[in-house]
Amino acid sequence: MEKLKVGFLTFEYFHGRRKGSIGSTMIRVRWLIDMWKKAGPDIGEAEIYKIGEKYDVIVYQKVYDPPMAEIFNGKKILDICDPDWRHWGHRVKQTLDLCDAAVGATKPLAEYITNLMPDKPVWLIPDRVNFDKFIASKEHRGTGPTKTAIWYGFSDNFHALELAVDSIVELGLDLTVISNKPFNLPPSITKKIKLINYPWSNEHWQSDIQSGDVVINPKLKSGKWKYKSNNKTLNAWALGMPVAQNEAELKLLMTEEQRVAEVEKRLIEVRREWDIEKSVMEYKKLITSLYKTTKNN
């Protein structure tokens, strides 16, 4: 097979956002591209798509652009990390119909996409971690009992955090929130715990997360939540931070020893199971397969 040129048309580029401002583009594209040459077979090069540039393959990362997809004769893959079909404004089905394959970031996403395009390949390529992009993991030894819980993410998801606040109060923890908007405690709790808000920063989000002792990542079951990936947990683990999804788990992470043990276990797991190199290899395998067949494999 001749060497291919793969262009990732990212959400960030398409919508004119600043470089590094979109988490999904960072995780699902930038981290992959940086590892493209190193991992898997050499099928050619990959880069962020540029308007006017010629590509053999275009990966639409959360981008729905049917007019261009209609006249682009190369291979097209739609990469979906959110259930965008839930919003009327996205032309998901229309784009899928013009694509040769799709990728879902989670199993429920991939399953749903398969319903929309049953006759073409739909692959599950989860969010993973590019360890080259991470600072050294946090050292918990000598830091004593758990004092501060960290929550990070988009402010759209504050309602999940709100459900965890009572547990934080009960356990006598401080709360640090790292987000695009400040989080406010309910008035009844304001004086009971210390709250620090850090604005999300592409430069220091990792050290901000490490400023606490444990990351809380409460999840909901309704609406879009069932489609969400575990990338917040993975990133926290890669930073050497233990993660609690609920009060029971948080209670098991209240001592230094518990945190050290959890972090050691998760670091091994994340390095073994969730290395971005796997995603690169899967993407290359998918692309290569498209040049052999367009049937569902």
Add this chain to the structure above:
Amino acid sequence: MKKLKIFGVPWHLGHQYELAKLPFLEWHWLKQYKRDYSTKVRGDFMVNWVPYYEPGKYDLAMLHVDQQISDPEIYRTGKGFVYRSLNEIIQDVPKIVINHGTPYWPEKFESDYIIEFMKRITKNNYMVVNSERAAEMWGRGTPIIHGLDPAEWLDLPKEARSVTMISPGGCPKYYDRALLAAVQEQLADKDLNHTHITVDFVAKDWDDYRQFLGRSLVYFNPTKESPMPRSRTEALLSGCCVVTTPTHDIDKYIKNGYNGFLVKRNPKAIADLIEWLLNDYETAIKVGQRGREMAKKQFHIDRYQKDWYEFIKASILDWHIKKDNSEKYNNYSKYFEENKL
């Protein structure tokens, strides 16, 4: 006639409509999501759509700019982004840049900054501007005055109304919307309703616009630094009696009181003139007809196509001389010898 292959992108569809008719060019437009194409402006004018630029396939490229792309945000992600990306990618053919505006955007930047910015981003590209005044202001650029097909503009029986067609928003001083508003107010005091096309009247499509314009007796152009507004020429070709501020070379074509009216920026005087013209239907019709005859000669598509032919020929030959590519230079020289317009 063998056609040259030219790569382009949708930008200013009104302007590009006539460019698409150049008989010696085969257009290939990039399909992209930043600058949209719509059939509403001029219907469907046939171009070939391509998904990317392919080096070695084209004879030349045409890109577009205006003063607004000197705004860092617009240059980063707005319409300047298209120019920036394509200017970087296209390296193997001469690039012609149409500079649609003038370095006048006082709400945002000093003119000196805009001029310097434009110099920096267009460098050695071949630049076309829309008026001689625009070339003076930019300090560079070859003026090619627009040219339209008179048969496409409708000189219909006139309603006794006055109209203006300028964009509804952006660059208020450049278009001098304050003057337009003041004239509208003065006319309102006289119980006359001056129509701002695109605001008070929104055409369903090009036909609807041409019908409305073609049935309007008086056309008022308030612009300050818009280089040779196309809508004023459309009004002239539609037989409207044109009242205009005397900017950007129009005083070379309109003889005050004979084939149009040149006015100072005095809202009351302008409103009085418009009222007088609406009352003196016969005079307005006569002046409008003389304006139409003038426009048919001066702003004809045949002249426009010849200007473009000469400019493209000169640009392509100059580019290959500078590239020291004698074989291509000779081939193109031969092409232009054999394919004269």
